[in-house]
Amino acid sequence: MIDGIDATVVKQITDAGNKIFQAPGMNINYMAYNTSRKPFNDAKLRVALSQAVNVPELVKSLYQGYSAPATSVLPTFMEGYDKSIAQASYDAEAAAKTIKAAGLTSVHIITYTNPRPYNSANGQALAEAMQGYFSKVGVTATIDAFDWTTYKQKLKAGDYDICFYGWIGDNGDPDNFMYLLAHEDPTMNVALYKNPEFNKLIAKGVETPAGAERNAIYTQLEKIAAADAAWLPISHAETLCAYRPNIHDFYFHMTAVTPFAGVSKD
Numbered sequence: 001m002i003d004g005i006d007a008t009v010v011k012q013i014t015d016a017g018n019k020i021f022q023a024p025g026m027n028i029n030y031m032a033y034n035t036s037r038k039p040f041n042d043a044k045l046r047v048a049l050s051q052a053v054n055v056p057e058l059v060k061s062l063y064q065g066y067s068a069p070a071t072s073v074l075p076t077f078m079e080g081y082d083k084s085i086a087q088a089s090y091d092a093e094a095a096a097k098t099i100k101a102a103g104l105t106s107v108h109i110i111t112y113t114n115p116r117p118y119n120s121a122n123g124q125a126l127a128e129a130m131q132g133y134f135s136k137v138g139v140t141a142t143i144d145a146f147d148w149t150t151y152k153q154k155l156k157a158g159d160y161d162i163c164f165y166g167w168i169g170d171n172g173d174p175d176n177f178m179y180l181l182a183h184e185d186p187t188m189n190v191a192l193y194k195n196p197e198f199n200k201l202i203a204k205g206v207e208t209p210a211g212a213e214r215n216a217i218y219t220q221l222e223k224i225a226a227a228d229a230a231w232l233p234i235s236h237a238e239t240l241c242a243y244r245p246n247i248h249d250f251y252f253h254m255t256a257v258t259p260f261a262g263v264s265k266d
Helices: 007-015 043-051 055-063 092-102 123-135 148-157 175-181 196-207 212-228
Strands: 019-023 027-033 067-069 106-112 140-146 162-168 231-237 239-243
Touching: 027 043, 027 123, 043 092, 043 212, 055 067, 055 123, 055 231, 106 123, 106 148, 123 140, 123 162, 140 148, 175 196, 175 212, 196 212
Parallel strands: 106 140, 106 162
Antiparallel strands: 019 239, 027 162, 027 231, 067 231
C-alpha cells in the first residue's frame, strides 16, 4: 500500500510506466469524543461540534480524491450498510448556537504524527483541519501530537476530549466494525462509549445467522451510533498499490493482505 499518497505521487508512478491497483477500501477514518467525561458525555454537544465540520470539503482537501467521505461507520459495500443513515450534517450556525449555550470554549485534542492506511494525510494534519473548523464556532482546540507507540499509551490513559483513530476490516463482517464501540479495551473503543442497548444488539448480531435479520441488526446499530455521535466518521480510504507493468494478475486484498497466488512476471 502507498502510505501518504497524493495525486502528484500517483501521476509520477503512472508516468514512469508503473500501474496502480485501486479499489474501494474496507476501512474507516474517524474522530472520537471521550464520552466518559465532561463535556462530551453530553450527546447533544457531540452532535453540535460534529455539525461544525464540513466533512466532504475536508476529505476533498486532505485526500485529493483517494478517500470517500464516510456517511456511516460501515463501508458502503458491507452488509448492514443503509444509505438512509446520516451523521450530524454540516451546519455551523446551529453548531455555534448550541456550543455557546453550553459554554464550551476549548477542547483538548490528541493525535498521531504519522500517516495511517486509512489516513494518508497523517493524524496531525487531520487534527489541524478540525482545529480550523472548531475555531469558526467559537471553540479553541489545543493539539498534542505523538508518535504512534506513544499515542497508543496516551489513548489508554484517557486524558483527552477528542482523538483520532481508524480501522481496517479483518474479515468483511459488519460486527468487525460495530464491535469497536462495544469493546472493553480503551485502545480499541477510544470513545470510551458505553451503551447497554448497543451492547445487547452486538451480542444478538453475533448469535444471529447470516441473512436479512442479521443485516437489520447492524443497520440498527448504525442508527444508534449516528444518533449518539460518539464518533464523527470522516472517510473511507481507497486501497491503492503500485506495481510494475510486467506483473500480471496482481491485486491487493482489502484486508491489507497481499496474496501472490496466480501472480506472474514477464
